[in-house]
Each structure stands twice: as structure tokens, then as C-alpha cells.
Amino acid sequence: MPSKSGRHFLQIPGPTNVPGRVLRALSQPTIDHRGPEFAKLAREVLTGAQGIFMTKSPVVIYPASGTGAWEASLVNTLSPGDKILMFETGHFATLWRDMAARLGLHVDFIVGDWRHGVDPAVVYARLADDRAHHIKAIGVVHNETSTGVVSRIADIRRQIDAARHPALFLVDTISSLGSIEYRHDDWGVDVSIGCSQKGLMLPPGLGFNAISDKAVAASKSARLPRAYWDWEPMLRDNKAGFFPFTPSTNLLYGLREAIAMLMDEGLERVFARHERFGQATRAAVKAWGLDIVCENPAEYSGVLTAVMMPEGHDADAFRQLVLDRFDMSLGTGLGKLKGRIFRIGHLGDFNDLMLAGTLGGVEMGLTLAGVPHKSGGILAALESLSSPWLSPVP
């Protein structure tokens, strides 16, 4: 196989492109994780992560993928047989439900069509019905990475409050953190679950829990078995800048750099940048005459766009052609959407010209694969990108 010239386009919705600044930070020599230099690094990233989650509460960082951080959120807050309300927004919400069931929780899983986010009115209805407060937690995926549908966390919080229900609110912000507006404190979330390889622009390997006081209090009496994931030794040792086990030292160097980059740009601008990529991508898809998975404009994602393949065309064969011809990776359809959709990731270390290149690869791929579509998608995206951009922050 001849080597390819130019850059690979990694346009899956995570892991995302790792910026040079972060790659260089990762390559520093590994240090003693029980020494003073590490304690300084740990304090910096633990405080910095609070800024990204927009919280004053502690954030713990596991050497783990997002799935580990999911497990941590459940085993620290709940007891065997506890009832948790979850919603079938897509593949990841379904996997999280499976995990909760395997851990011995009783899951009330609200069926969904994978084209809509969580309906806040349904949350209200379920909670208002639960007068005896059997529901101990509500688990919602903010940005469903398998579909490009965003659930409205602030609206859901309002409905929990309107129902005057004490359930804990657990939110998967794995593919929204650092890309789509997310406010742990303002939105009254009890545990926010994140990971490194999406909006934080790092390689995979870090899992996060941002933990409210209410969640810490719940962890004192929660009885699901836990050892590695236990918040208590983490929170205790983190106070002095240490971990109860060996942390991912080099990923933490990268995290320090990534947080600095996001804060330099300003989170509001980061969110607006992603929103704009979403708009331009949807403009292209519309011009091609194709459908996107998300049906509710109030739930469009700035992180990824999931595109429906016309009947009779295999989305994975199309993706393979794009990879072979243009050296670009697009996201596959997951679960029941396998072969039926492809996902365009437009998050992380990403700019207008990268989006233009990405959409160029998709449009050329559609033509080469013989997928029926109209031309003009790129032009529509470029027009959308030429619309006024957020003025620089003084």
C-alpha cells in the first residue's frame, strides 16, 4: 500500500483531531506522580476542569474512557434495585441503560425513535406520577453522538423542579463538553459525565465526573459495590493534588494545554463556532437533497451531523470509498442505524477550511458512489460560513 500524502481527515465525532500544542504537551517526560511538580499539575487541571464544566463543585478525573465515567456516576450514587429513569435517544443512551441494568438498577426506559431528544414534558409527567419518590435518578445523554440530537438539559431541569422531585440528575456530556453550551451548576446537574477524546481535543483515556454536593451526600449511603470508581478516596487525595492510584500523567499535561486553548478562545466563542459548523453542514446536506437524522431544529447538534443514506445505498460502503479515495474517516451508523447513516464530525480543533474540505470529500464521495443527490452542497455551506461571524472579544 503506497503511503498517502497530505493529512488524514479524522471527521468522526470523536476521537477528534489533536492539536499540535496538545501533542507537544503530551510528549513531555513523565514525572513522579507523588512529587510536588505533579501536585501542581493536578491542582491546575482539577481547577481548570471546573471551568469547563462551569461548576464550583469538584471534578474527578479517572484514567478511563467515557464508559468508566458512566459507571462511576451510577455506582457512587445508587443502591441495588434503585429506580432510574432513562430515555432511548439513541445508541449511547441504550448502552448506558444496559449498564445500569447490569449493575442491578431498575431502569424505567422511555422508548424513543432516535430522531428526537428527551421530551421535558415526559420527564415532568413521570416525576409528577411518582408521588412516593421511587425514582432515585434521571439519566440523560446531552448530545447523542449516534444521531446528532441534543437534549435540552436546562428545560429538563425546569421540569424536575416543577414536579418538585428529589431525584438525582445525571447527564452524559461526553460529546458536548467543550463544544455545546453546558452548565453543570446553573442547570442543577448532580453528576456530569465527560471524557477526553471529543471537545477536549485529547486522545482517549480520561473520564470525568463533576459532582454536586447532593451527589456527594448520596454517595455516603449508596450501596452499589464500588472500589476503583469510589469518589471518596479520589476527593480526599485530590485535595492535596494527588490520586489514590497512578494517574494518566501525560494526558494531564495535554489536558492542561487543551483547557488553556479553550479558555483563550472563550467558551462562548467555542460554542458559537461549533453551532456555526452545524449550520453550514446542514445547509450542505439540505442542498444535496438528503435528510438528517435529527427532526427537531431545537435539538440540532453543533458537534456532528448524522446523514440518512437514500434507500438501497449502504452508508458503510460509501464511507469506505471516502476513506480509500480521500483519506477521510466519517462516522459509521451505530446500532440500528448501521449501514443506514453516516456521521460527519465537526468538533474540536476544527475551522472553516477544514469543514470545507470535509464537505468536499463527502460531495465527491456521493458522486463517485453513485448516491443520488443534487450538487451545490459545498456552495450552500460556504454561503452559510460567509454569514457574519461573532465579533472578536476585546
Ligand SMILES: Cc1ncc(COP(=O)(O)O)c(C=O)c1O
Ligand atoms: C454520548 C456518549 N456516551 C458515552 C460514550 C462512551 O464513551 P467511551 O467510548 O469513551 O467509553 C460515547 C462514545 O463515543 C458517547 O459518544
